Amino acid sequence: MQDTAASSQLNALKVACSACNLRELCLPVGLSDDEMSSLDNMVSTRRSVKRGESLFHSGDAFAALYAVRTGFFKTVVSATDGREQVTGFQMAGELIGLDGISNDRHSCDAVALEDSQVCLIPYGQLESLSREFTLLQHQFHKIMSREIVRDHGVMLLLGSMRAEERLAAFLLNLTQRLQARGFSASALVLRMTREEIGSYLGLKLETVSRTFSKFQDEGYLEVKQRDIRIIDQDALQRVVNGAGC
């Protein structure tokens, strides 16, 4: 039934947040040595998830949050009639599973788009620890709030932008996050299909493909399947700002 349990391994290796190069992007931002070592105790397990596998499914019991260590995920909500919506793409340092707190069950699927590793953050322990450490508590609240603000931004995109604006905003957001992780601001490899991008942006895959081609024709991008090179970032920014009006 649960393919995740079968095929993803649990690594008992000791993993220290304090030694992780993502600590400035992840939950531990700004913690003291003391707090950091408590966090190290809590975040003791990693889990590997192969491409295509799920970290959890909608309906699964909620027990832990997951911090992406390596790899790339999407989260997907499904309606009763089978309709699906990609609600986000998560990369290194980002937290997955916050949806589960609301009623102790996950309300979306989290699927690895490439072979990935996550750090397990047992939720009960996180609550205990944040009663003890003000900074950790505050940082955790910030992360939840940031997710809410991000979601509102996506609503703005879905509710009021046209196809070109949506794709441009998406690409700029991706490159910005990649840049924060030390990658190039101009060359990126998409980990998701056109259909997944379309689902996230409220467009059909053909529209995504056509819009990529259009951006290439305009000289904004170079598109080779999933390899994207951004040639004119300012032009994309102008597209987002509704320069077409």
Place this chain on the structure above:
Amino acid sequence: MQDTAASSQLNALKVACSACNLRELCLPVGLSDDEMSSLDNMVSTRRSVKRGESLFHSGDAFAALYAVRTGFFKTVVSATDGREQVTGFQMAGELIGLDGISNDRHSCDAVALEDSQVCLIPYGQLESLSREFTLLQHQFHKIMSREIVRDHGVMLLLGSMRAEERLAAFLLNLTQRLQARGFSASALVLRMTREEIGSYLGLKLETVSRTFSKFQDEGYLEVKQRDIRIIDQDALQRVVNGAGC
């Protein structure tokens, strides 16, 4: 500059959560007597906001959350180019302002759609108190998580539903929340304009109006401006489930 400060009054009246009829819908859900009385101390101020006025604006410093006591609000995010998106409508017992935690500034406007009263929840005190009281901490986390789940539902709506499905889902959601507050499941008065509904649903006001008319023609609703009577709730539910396909 700040019209809110000028025209909304601060009521120093002692207001007890423990005596509030919204306590089962609001932050205090499930708290013990002890915890409840600490909450009473924290939530000591109410604020009145007249119709059309803002509780806070995007960019304002964040200091407190607000629990709607009476009335009705909308929250609106704005893009740099002036585009606006209504991200939610809040009624009695619902919390406003969670967006502000992320970076100590609000990222949306909260506007009263009728004369309203809110309870002020000073955020610093809420953090202190939730370090002390496990249940309060957990309840607060649940509320944030619920907002994230709600937002994902809106994304599904905006990304994959057609106009009729969106409006039907909207109406069912409204009546459900009103019913939880003891109101009729079939008769409701809309507190917002067609344009605000449209903004929330990613539609133009004309489309909202036409869809209302269509639902009326089909015999699902009786529409008299802002007075709505739901005649066939099941039919609306079928519309949401994509019965048109």
Place this chain on the structure above:
DNA sequence: CGAGGCGTTGAGGAGGATCAACCTTCGTGG
């Protein structure tokens, strides 16, 4: 080397946007 998944491109159609006219309701001030 073949099959299947993914991506591109074209043609045609539909849903919702836009523009416009008109009606209704409500608040304000004479």
Place this chain on the structure above:
DNA sequence: CCACGAAGGTTGATCCTCCTCAACGCCTCG
């Protein structure tokens, strides 16, 4: 208390963006 104006709501005609359906090419992986 009524008249007026502004804001909100309805409806129609037309247009445009994006969806749908379809064919085909490319890349990957067994």
